[in-house]
Amino acid sequence: MKCYTPVIYKGLSPCKPHAIKSAVLQSEQVQYVIKQLAKELGESPDIIQEEATEILDEMGHRMQLGAVRFFAFTLSKIFKQLFQRVCVNEEGMQRLQHAIQEHPVVLLPSHRSYVDFLMLSYLLYTYDLALPVIAAGIDFLGMKIVGELLRRAGAFFMRRSFGGNRLYWAVFAEYVKTMLRNGYAPIEFFLEGTRSRTAKTLTPKFGLLSIVMEPFFKREVFDTYLVPISISYERILEESLYAYELLGVPKPKESTSGLLKARRILSDNFGTIHIYVGQPVSLRTLASGRINRCPYNLVPRHLPQKPSEDIQEFVSDVAYKMELLQIENMVLSPWVLVAAVLLQNLPAMEFELLIEKTLWLKGLTQTFGGFIEWPDNLCAKKAVLSGLTLHSNIACLVDGHVVLNDKGVEDGAVGEIVFRRALAVLMCATYRNQLLNVFVRPALVAIALQMAPSFRKEEVYSCFSFLRDVFSDEFIFFPGISLKDFEEGCFLLTKCDAIQTSQQEIYPTDKGSGTVSFLSAMFRPFVEGYQLIFRYLSKEMKEAFNEKQFIPGARNFVFQLLEKGSTQCYEALSSDMQKNALSALVQLGAVKRKKTPNGFTYNVNQEAVSKILDMFDARIPVQKPVAARL
């Protein structure tokens, strides 16, 4: 048996999981809320205390080394079955090792699969590092034995939404903070909040992040390290599940029997996993000069305090920064490039051409700072072929042509054909999507160049800025630096000779027209998809509606268009895109969102939406105040 003696935080005062629970219950923070609630509800504090205990029992982990060992043992077997290799950046692990000893550590991995946290814990175990406690969704508890096993392996569970429940919030926040302050274990959670079904980084959630930052704000700890971790899969375990889910076939509930059925996939091959442990980022360094200390000095620290506006802004900035770091370090496999090329040449393309284009895209990706894993000396042909082998469920080589694998297309009803095709396209898109955040800035400049009525810089910038706003939930942009993003996009395009800039103008070069049109084609599904969804909203939604009505409605609308053949934009069927498009309109003020007891309802401002549509079609110029610095 492996001897596991992890390095731990220097300030750690060792304690058992149940000791943490009682410390949380006894804490001033929780006691305060209990007393408050007792007063407001006119109930005895004991009853509420009881409730708090229940919450804590539902939530708390019971990390046991035995369970950890059991997991490590089984996981190593399963992982060996599933994956060919797991690659880790050694220096990242070393940095992490130092960080764990110095200050409390928060691990922030990307979230593409359930494998993420299992793999990460397994990895830390293997490297003799302190095992993290993981914030997991409560739905895992639905899985009988497995939920308990996860609990023993260090997972703690949070309800998906508990905004209104003050007791839950207090207990949960205090639980997390207690573990952080003691340096009990690294705390791991997913900024994205849930698994990204599209493999495209989701916009961050702030709740947990602000909880783990608070002990530093209140100086209960000297510093806290935030460690962005990028986990990328050559082939994602849940790829087809995700595609079904995006198309509205409901997600199977987590259940143990489901897991057992999933054993079937054990015989499949899922290629390589790349884990890049980023440089630990010191929260103290990030905060220096930004945080006004007064609010924390003037109120006792155990009182619940709504974060001030500048704190909220800071938390959001940090969240975006961490996600951008995740994106920067995400390893891209050759197949990602293949998928991107293939999606522009549906339904089939010549194999040789695909290789040539893939190789070209590799160069472009590297220019844009993408982190491609392309084994030395591996010729392009082999790389593409091995990708095709691994992803034979998505595409295959037939007669020197690479064909999208949409079985059953010949013999089905039209609807069936569309559905099959959509499934294949969405699965393929999952891989292309991994490129998008690397490409988004230059690509939006490229699209803006095509949209803008002239090549004048401010007009191009206005279009860019408009697109950036529209896609603010679709891609990851650091808040409030539109101009900087624009400049970066221009810089990267200039670097690959696609555009030239003068004092007043930006124009594509002859040589670069290929790049510009490739980039805009790459993002066309989003441009077109959003337009379709906007059109649906402006035409069909005269009355207030909720999300449950919107998604199927939008899906049917797009589906009919696809059946008629009047669009080829299969990706507009994706519920992810539909949600993002709706939320973009909310942010642009074209849709009013109202909170009701049963979730949100929406009201479309027809005029505003059609105005936005017109801007897309460049029928009217984008109205945007131009930045003076331009």
Next chain:
Amino acid sequence: MVLDADLAGSSDCCTRALEGSGSAVQELLKWNGWGYNDSKFIFNKKGQAEFTGKRYRLGGMVLPTFKEWIEKTFGASLEHKTTSRTSLNVNDVPPSVVNEEFLQDLRATKISYSQDAEDRVFRAHGHCLHEIFVLREGMFKRIPDIVVWPVCHEDVVKIVELACKHNLCIIPFGGGTSVSSALECPEEEKRTIVSLDTSQMNRILWIDEKNLTACVEAGIVGQDLEKQLAESGFCTGHEPDSMEFSSLGGWVATRASGMKKNIYGNIEDLVIHIKMVTPRGIVEKNCQVPRMSTGPDIHHFIMGSEGTLGVVTEVTIKIRPVPEYQKYGSVVFPNFERGVACLREVAKQRCAPASIRLVDNAQFQFGHALKPQVASIFTSFLDGLKKFYITKFKGFDPNILCVATLLFEGDREKVLQHEKQVYDIATKFGGLAAGEDNGQRGYMLTFVIAYLRDLGLDYYVIGESFETSVPWDRVLDLCRNVKERIVRECKEKGVQFAPLSTCRVTQTYDAGACVYFYFAFNYRGISDPIHVYEQIERAAREEILANGGSLSHHHGVGKLRKRWMKESISDVGLGMLRSVKEYVDPNNIFGNKNLL
């Protein structure tokens, strides 16, 4: 007999009074360091540390483990020595620029004065590290042009009138123990700077035994005040660490705090009446009462005004009968956290002894290094036994444990009762009584540390102390974070050897505590140590503020901490103080530029 000298106790520290003319006083004192000329730490021929002179009980004693401690803690070596200039180079001193008409007027008043370079340099500084460093290796850019020695309130009135008439700048000077750059002359001051030395106003004017008050001239130095009061069987009980040299007027001007404030109170609790000469005239109350409700207390404009409004000339202060009995004590705690929890409980039960302090482990070890050679085998055997009991039997880790030092005062019976109460509380927090000896040595450390800095300076070690006050619930976090910040800043600034970064909880209050930090490092290999030192000190202060600590508990603001005043008391608060200054001293006669 206890061998450790007590440098603290007012009754038995220094036996020579500082008398004679103003100039004579400074002849007893070091011109470029702390305290008396004849008292200092040296390494003797055998390479052992020794304290010279006969003023203190530690005088002439050998400290066998000190050298090792200094080498281990700072990585300093006796081979690497810096040397200060042996005497002041008069040619470097900025010339005295005094207008002849003023001199004529001054002579007419018969107040003694001097334009001598040494007299002027002596009053151009306090005891901040950078000031001492300048004395050793450079020269101040601006110093007073003339020193005057008024002997009574009326003399001060005359001087202030003359200053107003001739538009001069007055900087009041008491004991010169400031650690906030308060005595530094503003470089850009073009007017003649008059250093008003209050040391000759040192009489007790009267003692009122019925009301237990005494009216005292403000220039009197702490130890003289206590000695003279003791002759009538009284004391003030105000014992700041600098009490051998600091003056009553200085205490008032900086809002001083004394070690035994738990019994006697801080200066604001002690003062009954203040007379201050300002350019507008004399400010004082019309009666000597314990409390009055007549709008904001004008004493609070004066206390902490740091010489920006006028000169305090006479103070009526509360006195108490000299206590019958004094007893030191100490308690060992397994760790600092438990110690702080105990102090908090003591404060909660309002049973704090005259003084209660909790030193962290580093400072405990520091104190240990200052243990003199023991006289008998028996004593050393006992020490060994004690150590064995605590570390082996009780399982305290000698690198984690910490010590609280105690001082009880009062009736013998009550002291013993009080002692029991405090020790009972300590036991609840895992504390073990550790004897009077350790307690006494703890208090000694406060007094010798100032002398120690001079020794450090000879071996590339620079250091300083600073203080703050903080709510109870933040004490631990603040101590940990500030110490850690110092260590990190040193590392970042290229300090090669980890610094000494240590603290003690030095006063307890109902709502919080006063925390005192010592910080020192070996500066070999650093080209501009003072700059590096100042950056680190500044970072440490930022850290204190971020942890909910105050800008200062009793050192004051001076010029050193001015930049944080606005943040500390708000814009409007600062405006309130400014408007007082503008009314009282519109022409900025008291132009030392402190505070505001």
